[in-house]
Amino acid sequence: MNSPILQKARTYEAQYGEAIPASERPVYHLTPWVGWMNDPNGFSFYQGQYHLFYQYYPYKTVWGPMHWGHAVSHDLLRWEYLPAAMAPDMPYDKDGCFSGSAAELPDGRQLLLYTGVCKSEDLNPEGHYYDIQTQCVAVGDGVNYEKIPQNPVLTVKDLPEGYSKYDFRDPKIWQEPDGTYSAVAVARTEDKSGAVILYHSPDGFEWHFVTVLDHCRNEHGRMWECPDFFELDGRYLLLLSPQEMQARDEFHAGHATIYLVGDYDPETHTFRREDVHLADYGIDFYATQTLLAPDGRRIMTAWLQTWSDIEDKPQGAKWFGQMICPRELHLKDGRLIQAPIRELEAARTNRVYHENVSVSQPTTLEGIRGRVADLTVNVAPDGELYRSFTIKMAADGEYYTSLTYDTYTSRLTIDRSHAGSHCDFVHSRSCEVRRQDGALKLRILLDRNSIEVFANDGEQVMTVWLYTPQSADGISFSADGKVKVTAEQYDLSF
Ligand code: FRU
Numbered sequence: 135m136n137s138p139i140l141q142k143a144r145t146y147e148a149q150y151g152e153a154i155p156a157s158e159r160p161v162y163h164l165t166p167w168v169g170w171m172n173d174p175n176g177f178s179f180y181q182g183q184y185h186l187f188y189q190y191y192p193y194k195t196v197w198g199p200m201h202w203g204h205a206v207s208h209d210l211l212r213w214e215y216l217p218a219a220m221a222p223d224m225p226y227d228k229d230g231c232f233s234g235s236a237a238e239l240p241d242g243r244q245l246l247l248y249t250g251v252c253k254s255e256d257l258n259p260e261g262h263y264y265d266i267q268t269q270c271v272a273v274g275d276g277v278n279y280e281k282i283p284q285n286p287v288l289t290v291k292d293l294p295e296g297y298s299k300y301d302f303r304d305p306k307i308w309q310e311p312d313g314t315y316s317a318v319a320v321a322r323t324e325d326k327s328g329a330v331i332l333y334h335s336p337d338g339f340e341w342h343f344v345t346v347l348d349h350c351r352n353e354h355g356r357m358w359e360c361p362d363f364f365e366l367d368g369r370y371l372l373l374l375s376p377q378e379m380q381a382r383d384e385f386h387a388g389h390a391t392i393y394l395v396g397d398y399d400p401e402t403h404t405f406r407r408e409d410v411h412l413a414d415y416g417i418d419f420y421a422t423q424t425l426l427a428p429d430g431r432r433i434m435t436a437w438l439q440t441w442s443d444i445e446d447k448p449q450g451a452k453w454f455g456q457m458i459c460p461r462e463l464h465l466k467d468g469r470l471i472q473a474p475i476r477e478l479e480a481a482r483t484n485r486v487y488h489e490n491v492s493v494s495q496p497t498t499l500e501g502i503r504g505r506v507a508d509l510t511v512n513v514a515p516d517g518e519l520y521r522s523f524t525i526k527m528a529a530d531g532e533y534y535t536s537l538t539y540d541t542y543t544s545r546l547t548i549d550r551s552h553a554g555s556h557c558d559f560v561h562s563r564s565c566e567v568r569r570q571d572g573a574l575k576l577r578i579l580l581d582r583n584s585i586e587v588f589a590n591d592g593e594q595v596m597t598v599w600l601y602t603p604q605s606a607d608g609i610s611f612s613a614d615g616k617v618k619v620t621a622e623q624y625d626l627s628f
Pocket of ligand 1: 172173189200232233249303304359360421
């Protein structure tokens with residue numbers, strides 16, 4: 135039975151979401167049907183198609199009592215909206231259905247494991263009521279979901295002694311080879327920073343504590359959010375989105391998504407962390423979630439945004455928030471390698487190719503332009519090593535977003551200061567590219583309101599949003615010194 139709160143959201147989104155013209159959205163990046171979107175939820179393959187749910191507030195382009203939006207796709211690029219899956223309509227989730235995940239049950243139904251939020255009577259130091267967070271289950275057929283009578287299935291009683299009941303969320307479920315289920319969730323420990331907890335269930339309904347997989351110990355941010363845990367190319371990866379990171383080494387201050395690489399002993403449930411890195415070196419990337427595709431690929435999605443600059447949105451926007459183009463993950467030499475999903479190749483049309491063009495002064499190349507494109511640029515020194523190389527994208531007389539590689543520092547910098555923002559937030563970020571010879575390969579995905587850059591076959595990735603007029607579609611190349619540029623561009627059509 136759909137509650138009146140869910141019914142209201144479904145009626146609203148069908149009316150106002152449908153009214154948003156396709157030309158006002160990105161083409162292959164999922165946006166909310168209408169209103170606000172944050173984290174991806176329930177990213178899964180179920181009954182022959184991919185499902186992607188999302189943190190959703192349909193009524194405004196601001197965060198509000200969380201619903202779950204829902205979309206399905208056969209190729210992870212063309213999405214069809216389905217009616218909202220859940221609304222905050224039960225005593226244990228009346229203040230929000232927070233992030234969670236999905237798994238299939240033996241009887242063919244789909245199970246959603248999510249965080250129910252309910253304001254407590256306790257005031258925090260800022261004078262707000264604390265949220266009590268518990269883990270809850272809903273079961274459905276891929277369109278309609280029922281919250282189960284046993285909810286909540288995990289509460290503060292299932293946390294180690296001393297952990298906070300106010301920060302316990304974002305369960306990520308997976309099915310074990312023996313048909314039972316495991317899940318990781320985040321919680322706040324006595325030292326006020328995050329931890330990842332492993333739970334187990336014989337059937338998806340009854341859950342029990344197994345172990346604490348890893349602790350933040352105030353080293354990588356404070357509270358951790360949106361955990362994911364899986365095997366990748368023989369190692370184990372714990373993906374996390376920390377809040378309140380401090381700038382240090384390659385890490386920037388604020389929100390970030392990091393991965394912990396290590397080994398895992400399934401007998402003793404021990405995760406031994408070896409290394410920690412950033413998952414994306416751009417500005418707008420948070421709250422990742424992965425799925426294991428039927429063909430064995432580990433595919434990741436994420437919110438193409440962070441909490442730090444949610445005020446920075448275009449006037450009159452009817453939607454806010456988008457997902458990244460899903461990425462295939464691999465691990466090489468202990469580092470995450472990311473590639474846009476291969477399904478994108480089927481959407482490529484109108485190839486334009488320029489080989490070994492000598493570039494120094496700002497140069498445009500015939501046919502290389504656009505806001506919906508898949509562009510690969512190979513750069514090499516033309517003679518002596520150049521000092522720097524720059525691509526300006528989404529450019530016109532007023533706007534541009536630039537990507538600059540400096541060979542002295544080996545740093546790649548993305549800069550969206552001139553991409554339509556009116557706020558003095560961070561607009562530029564850089565990362566080290568591990569190449570000494572000035573040879574650089576950049577694959578760049580453009581989609582109206584975003585740019586995703588994959589350097590050297592996905593060794594580093596940088597993601598940014600942009601909200602500039604679509605007429606700002608120029609692309610140009612320049613160098614301090616001389617470079618040879620080979621550029622291959624495809625339009626993307628769906
Ligand atoms: C991460 C997050 C989650 C939470 C959700 C609420 O972006 O804060 O921890 O479940 O968003 O919308």
